[in-house]
Amino acid sequence: MEMTLRDLAERLGVELHGDQDLRVSRVAELGHADPSSLAFLADAKYRPALKGTKAGAVVLRVADLADCPVAALVSPEPHLTFTKAARLLHPTPPVVGGRHPSAVIAEGAKIDPSAWVGALSVIEERVEIGPRVFIGPGSIVGAGCKVGDDSRLVARVTLCEGTLVGKRALLHPGCVIGREGFGFAREGRGWLRVPQLGRVILGDDVEIGVNSAVDRGSLGDTVIGDGVKIDNLVQIGHNVQIGANTAMAACSGISGSTRIGRSCTIAGAVGMAGHLEIGDDVHFTGMAMVTRSFTQPGVYSSGIPAMPSAEWRRAVVRFRQLDDLARRLKRLEEQMAPNDQPAGQDGG
Amino acid sequence: MEMTLRDLAERLGVELHGDQDLRVSRVAELGHADPSSLAFLADAKYRPALKGTKAGAVVLRVADLADCPVAALVSPEPHLTFTKAARLLHPTPPVVGGRHPSAVIAEGAKIDPSAWVGALSVIEERVEIGPRVFIGPGSIVGAGCKVGDDSRLVARVTLCEGTLVGKRALLHPGCVIGREGFGFAREGRGWLRVPQLGRVILGDDVEIGVNSAVDRGSLGDTVIGDGVKIDNLVQIGHNVQIGANTAMAACSGISGSTRIGRSCTIAGAVGMAGHLEIGDDVHFTGMAMVTRSFTQPGVYSSGIPAMPSAEWRRAVVRFRQLDDLARRLKRLEEQMAPNDQPAGQDGG
């Protein structure tokens, strides 16, 4: 969509320097922009690209204004302002209500006339679908599910029976919400499946990535809070609770009954044991192995970064000897101590 | 389903204390139960909730009987008994035979009349589907597959050509059984795909989770034993064999040709190299990195639990110095030894 810089600055509530009538129609990177593009500068390391940019305008901080060879939109948060501009210039097309003739829709399903039900999708009995919802091709909405206003099931999404989806959800292809979780009782050598009677409840503005899974609760519900963003290939076990605005990157897994607070960030491939309590504003770095509760805000990490294999092999051998090494160190300290100074505080 | 406690106790083969004519219709947690609910107490930490429970009845051990304010079903294995009760009170509805008109079914496919073939599913040629099988919506059953009695493909399951599924399988949405595994020969700088000619054979009572993958064998077959339970987002490589009643939690991956014994438990996000031999009753804790065979029963672990990042960064630096630290310790011991006592047993 084409807009003048004047319109854009007004809509974004930021100050404009330069030609107010210039029109931009898309966003681009500083180094690849043309005069019809809006670019941005947020990170100092891209500053060299500013001087030579061919963008029509750049969103930047006031400190960078003097170096900008083209029009500028000045913002204390250039990435946020640029994101808002990108959403204005590249809007999601509005949903056109209707039903593809190949969709299989149970009698009695309540579908708002402004919602779209896509090709080869299945809507089972007692489903309720709100205004402007987009049900992409190949999706399955199980019996009794409710999908709130403006939610978007991109394609091939599966909502199992009774799942509740809030407003403005974005559910990516292949995700499966509400299957029966992994619950068994031991019966002799075998396993007896425990009926999984709870639901999944997704708050408003929730996003679930490609091929991610959120299991339904066993007795209570699995609850994903408002504004939670979950990336691809993530596993959420039964009865997990995740607080508002927490974000989880790809390939992570949360075991059953763990409760995660608000505004946490969980980087890629993090694994969490079950029945843990994670507080608000807790941040885990990539591949962290979370085996206990963390209730205090902070950044937590684990794992060994990759190194040349030969070096790694030697260190791994020593890792297995660590307890022995520590005991031997303690013994040496004790030998030295009488003559010299007290041994370390460690009990060995 | 509503049952009297008398009926329930009889069906479960346990002793009943309290009103035999009381009716319960569902299961619930001790703290959320009402008089129409059955609850249970298995773990001592929930004992405080027993006193105030509003459940109609509680399944518990004889030791807890005196503290129970309501009717009680006494069992040495309360969780197992409760699970059996839950299955009686919340039975899976029986499969109603038939075919949804939107299903695409190849001529000559043999489908038992008591089986259900769901909406927008595909049944290819030479398929055989047994009695009371449930083929959920959007599933694909490839040419020559066989699915045993009472198996349940919940929705959007893909069985690739020639896959054999035993009785009472439970296959969750998005799982893919029998694709050609990841086998290549090096050809110069590139890769030449090795034809994958084996099958996947699932035993009886097997469960495969959401979006999990089981690859077909390269020359022989990939074989998943009776009673094996596999959670979501699990990868099983070609020619893997898994023994009866082994359970694998979510996000784990087993590389090609590894053989796992019976009654193992593999926690979440465990990774196993290929061509390993894992014995019976071997247990791996979460995120374990399995790089060699483990033939003896036992519990095996690896990984570094998460800690505050600043502390982790210091430890990681030292990890890379471990071999040097060990050598320096050895040297100190040697310096001390002549005067004092023998050095550590480690060869440095």
Add this chain to the structure above:
Amino acid sequence: MEMTLRDLAERLGVELHGDQDLRVSRVAELGHADPSSLAFLADAKYRPALKGTKAGAVVLRVADLADCPVAALVSPEPHLTFTKAARLLHPTPPVVGGRHPSAVIAEGAKIDPSAWVGALSVIEERVEIGPRVFIGPGSIVGAGCKVGDDSRLVARVTLCEGTLVGKRALLHPGCVIGREGFGFAREGRGWLRVPQLGRVILGDDVEIGVNSAVDRGSLGDTVIGDGVKIDNLVQIGHNVQIGANTAMAACSGISGSTRIGRSCTIAGAVGMAGHLEIGDDVHFTGMAMVTRSFTQPGVYSSGIPAMPSAEWRRAVVRFRQLDDLARRLKRLEEQMAPNDQPAGQDGG
């Protein structure tokens, strides 16, 4: 397909020892082969099986020829030659052009008449599908996608809008190519989605495994080079670039904007942070945690191999004490040094 050894040797360009008119019709393992089978011996550890093989012929190195009791095809690369033979004996059936009547195909989509569009698949507007392409059942090809000659979407593949697929691709069930990546700007406590305007471009001879995800670029494109092979359950973030002939095993994840060189191998469950630079011929072993760039060819590793849990627990406690242990060792060295010899080179 049945072939004489003479034909096979000619087609493979290798030397034949034994009955030229013998016919073989399939490949098999040395130990399970019958006279109609071709087997191979590449790894010395299988040499004992050669003597008793019942295969019709064996592909082997010249050094093993004397020990071969049956006909032999002599090759310096037995596995490669055997793979080529397997591809001749077990050819993929040619694609028969046409459209299943249940497919939903947008008007104006350009589909080569020699391509097959399978049951219950969806082809959206402006799609271009080349000669001999196979679109398996349940696949979704989004608006404006192009799929090159001889590519194969096995089943239930999702190509999101605008994705470009080269020639001879092999895309396995459940993979999702081109969804909008995980990009957000912070807005107060919440997250504002950044429009993802780039595409995914797959080169020629690319393979993507079951339920893997390749996200579209944010501003630029995500680019997967020619001959790249990606296994199951792999995550590729937005704007990642992967060089030709790199192979990635299952359960790995690459964060956004990381660039990987040519001819790399990435074993299972490797995790890579974002914005890294990985050179050509870099190899990561299983579960490696890649947190920095590696520009030099070589093999890199991390992680702690599994060990008995009791031993692991002790080592983990010591890991957290590592910095303290190292400082104490340094102190001891300093105490010793004045009398004896210089301390270690480490700064403590």
